[in-house]
Amino acid sequence: MEKEERIWFGVLILVFLVFNIVTLSPLVPWQQWLLWSSPTPTQRVAIEFENYEIKLPPNGDVLSASKGIQVKAGEFVEFTATSRDVTYGLGAFRPDGTMAFQMQVIPGYQNRLVWKFDTPGMYDVRSTEYSGPRHSEMLVKNAIQVMP
Amino acid sequence: MTKIGWHEKWTLRFAVVALIWLAINGFEGILMRTQLSAPGALHGVEAALNLLRPVGREPSSAEVFYSMLTAHPICGIYGFAYMSVMGAFYFLVPFLLKKEIRHKSLVPLNFWLQTVSVFVAWGAGFFLLFDSLYTLYWPLPVSYDRVPLVGSIVFAVGAAGIMVNILLFSFNIFSTVLSKSNPHSYSLGQFLRSAFGIAQLRKRLGRDKEDDPQPDFGSLPVFVVSVARGSVDTVINAVVLLTAGALILVYGLAVLFHVPLNPAAVNALVYKNWFWWGLDMVADGNVLIYSAGVWYLLVPLLVGRKLYGEAVVRAVILADLLVSLGVWSHHLLADRPQPLVMRLLSGQLITWGEFFTMGLTIFVSLYTIWLARPVKLTPPLKFVLGSIFGFLMGGAAGLIQANVGLNLVLHNTQWVISTHAHTMLLSGLGMLIFAVIYALIPMMTKLEIRSRWLVNVHFWAWIVGSTVMAWAMGLAGIQGMLRRTLYPLPNQYEPHMVVALAGGILIAVGFLAFLVNIIGTLGWGNVFGLVVPERRSQPQASGTAA
Numbered sequence: 001m002e003k004e005e006r007i008w009f010g011v012l013i014l015v016f017l018v019f020n021i022v023t024l025s026p027l028v029p030w031q032q033w034l035l036w037s038s039p040t041p042t043q044r045v046a047i048e049f050e051n052y053e054i055k056l057p058p059n060g061d062v063l064s065a066s067k068g069i070q071v072k073a074g075e076f077v078e079f080t081a082t083s084r085d086v087t088y089g090l091g092a093f094r095p096d097g098t099m100a101f102q103m104q105v106i107p108g109y110q111n112r113l114v115w116k117f118d119t120p121g122m123y124d125v126r127s128t129e130y131s132g133p134r135h136s137e138m139l140v141k142n143a144i145q146v147m148p
Numbered sequence: 149m150t151k152i153g154w155h156e157k158w159t160l161r162f163a164v165v166a167l168i169w170l171a172i173n174g175f176e177g178i179l180m181r182t183q184l185s186a187p188g189a190l191h192g193v194e195a196a197l198n199l200l201r202p203v204g205r206e207p208s209s210a211e212v213f214y215s216m217l218t219a220h221p222i223c224g225i226y227g228f229a230y231m232s233v234m235g236a237f238y239f240l241v242p243f244l245l246k247k248e249i250r251h252k253s254l255v256p257l258n259f260w261l262q263t264v265s266v267f268v269a270w271g272a273g274f275f276l277l278f279d280s281l282y283t284l285y286w287p288l289p290v291s292y293d294r295v296p297l298v299g300s301i302v303f304a305v306g307a308a309g310i311m312v313n314i315l316l317f318s319f320n321i322f323s324t325v326l327s328k329s330n331p332h333s334y335s336l337g338q339f340l341r342s343a344f345g346i347a348q349l350r351k352r353l354g355r356d357k358e359d360d361p362q363p364d365f366g367s368l369p370v371f372v373v374s375v376a377r378g379s380v381d382t383v384i385n386a387v388v389l390l391t392a393g394a395l396i397l398v399y400g401l402a403v404l405f406h407v408p409l410n411p412a413a414v415n416a417l418v419y420k421n422w423f424w425w426g427l428d429m430v431a432d433g434n435v436l437i438y439s440a441g442v443w444y445l446l447v448p449l450l451v452g453r454k455l456y457g458e459a460v461v462r463a464v465i466l467a468d469l470l471v472s473l474g475v476w477s478h479h480l481l482a483d484r485p486q487p488l489v490m491r492l493l494s495g496q497l498i499t500w501g502e503f504f505t506m507g508l509t510i511f512v513s514l515y516t517i518w519l520a521r522p523v524k525l526t527p528p529l530k531f532v533l534g535s536i537f538g539f540l541m542g543g544a545a546g547l548i549q550a551n552v553g554l555n556l557v558l559h560n561t562q563w564v565i566s567t568h569a570h571t572m573l574l575s576g577l578g579m580l581i582f583a584v585i586y587a588l589i590p591m592m593t594k595l596e597i598r599s600r601w602l603v604n605v606h607f608w609a610w611i612v613g614s615t616v617m618a619w620a621m622g623l624a625g626i627q628g629m630l631r632r633t634l635y636p637l638p639n640q641y642e643p644h645m646v647v648a649l650a651g652g653i654l655i656a657v658g659f660l661a662f663l664v665n666i667i668g669t670l671g672w673g674n675v676f677g678l679v680v681p682e683r684r685s686q687p688q689a690s691g692t693a694a
Contacts, residue, residue: 004511005511008508012503020497024552030553087416093628096628099628103483104482104484109485128559130281130288135214136634
């Protein structure tokens with residue numbers, strides 16, 4: 001390896017180290033509980049996906065806009081998503097449309113994710129994975145109410 | 149009219165069909181961009197296209213959109229990119245090795261089988277409304293309440309044809325590389341040991357003698373080493389996707405013959421791992437290795453200087469091959485049942501191996517140009533630099549999303565498909581293929597590219613258009629816009645989609661400038677000569693262009 005290549009290789013190693021250390025560290029907020037600790041959730045929410053429907057608790061019925069999953073900001077919530085047919089995605093979206101979190105919902109598995117909401121407000125739930133031509137309809141507005 | 153030799157003619161035929169697929173691909177892209185920015189505008193086009201669709205009913209706009217989304221990568225990857233690669237390699241490999249293609253009869257067979265199979269697989273989406281998307285996540289492609297049965301079967305047949313053809317092509321390339329390059333013949337095992345560097349390692353460790361009759365990758369041109377090692381990924385990709393296609397075909401035929409099989413018999417996560425392991429051999433395997441090989445070939449050729457650091461380059465190609473075998477989990481970072489160690493190692497850290505291999509490749513290419521100063525910025529060199537820009541931008545976006553933390557908010561957003569994937573394909577791979585075309589046409593036909601002005605229009609329209617489109621979509625992705633999702637109007641992403649559409653139109657302008665220039669360079673006589681059946685005669689030797 002020539003001198004210039006060695007220098008460049010060193011630069012590459014530096015970028016690799018900095019980027020990965022930063023993004024694996026708690027500087028990315030959710031890495032705190034997804035990677036570096038296993039907090040006990042104070043609440044568990046089970047969501048079922050089937051036939052283009054997102055079935056939310058408490059009764060597994062499709063949620064009307066007046067109800068909602070109520071969680072407290074700053075507390076850990078475990079979301080468990082299951083699918084009875086094809087692959088879906090569980091995504092929570094803030095009122096401004098940006099995504100808070102997501103996971104794939106693989107059929108035949110309990111798909112789990114622990115989340116801590118920082119900001120109170122109403123969050124939409126949308127399927128984030130294509131599941132057929134009616135996939136875009138899989139949206140539940142104001143599905144999660146995050147209380148202060 | 150210039151007389152074009154047998155090899156050159158087939159290479160140009162591959163290129164012509166590749167460009168037709170690119171035009172179709174662009175047409176679909178514009179339609180989908182329009183659907184996302186102004187859905188109502190396409191009713192007339194939809195009605196006209198529906199007349200061509202033998203489905204016996206009027207499909208919904210969503211069905212049309214998603215089936216087009218399924219067809220789109222088929223003609224982009226296996227129509228445009230693979231046919232370009234096949235045509236270029238069928239000229240360059242024998243040209244560089246100074247020997248004939250080992251099985252000449254496979255060249256026209258590869259051409260026709262690829263053309264027909266891509267048409268069948270693409271047509272399953274475009275005409276028969278197969279709408280499972282290229283990801284084919286199990287059991288969606290066999291969920292016949294969501295995807296059409298006939299479309300699913302036709303798609304699987306077309307996909308199988310493509311994969312078989314790729315295996316035949318790879319066999320021919322391997323045979324050509326290995327034929328007569330050594331007085332001994334090689335077994336597959338010997339070839340693979342050499343491709344993975346095991347043969348060289350054994351010699352260094354004293355386990356084998358220096359004159360051991362192994363295929364010697366050290367003596368081959370760097371480009372050919374890239375072709376051979378990249379083709380290992382190509383073969384794995386074809387075999388894996390062939391199994392997926394066969395599975396879908398079996399389930400489809402079982403329903404057709406009234407003996408339906410249970411989709412739950414196949415584990416969706418295991419299938420997803422298997423599928424992405426194979427599919428990723430294209431995205432993170434042969435695309436990178438072939439592209440590196442083309443840079444290694446073109447840059448010294450265009451600047452008239454030996455490639456800088458060739459010894460390292462050979463090791464980099466091998467590293468690229470090894471890395472490509474272990475990175476597929478970055479497509480499963482959002483799959484919580486996927487073990488964390490897989491997501492962390494395969495998904496994130498091994499993926500960074502590509503940062504090193506591509507980082508060194510790009511450095512070597514740019515440093516070679518730097519050392520060769522002053523250089524003439526010829527059309528192919530300009531497009532080589534454009535492709536490096538594309539791979540840098542798309543690669544950086546890819547590393548950001550291939551991250552266990554950041555993927556949580558980027559997976560399946562417009563960021564993934566635009567800032568990463570389309571940038572890699574349009575700005576990176578697309579511009580590299582144009583560089584090859586601009587370089588090969590004078591080599592093969594002794595004709596100079598006719599208009600520099602049109603080259604510049606092509607270059608700037610393409611690079612600006614693809615960058616604008618990528619970032620408009622990418623910013624929408626950061627703001628939560630999903631890929632593969634239709635949003636009813638009004639929505640907050642409309643401005644992004646309008647800008648992305650403008651970028652797409654700019655790309656189309658660049659492509660038209662390219663077509664006009666190439667047809668003007670070749671002349672209509674030569675262009676027609678490519679499609680007029682030639683008389684049955686013995687193929688002429690390579691390099692017979694007069």
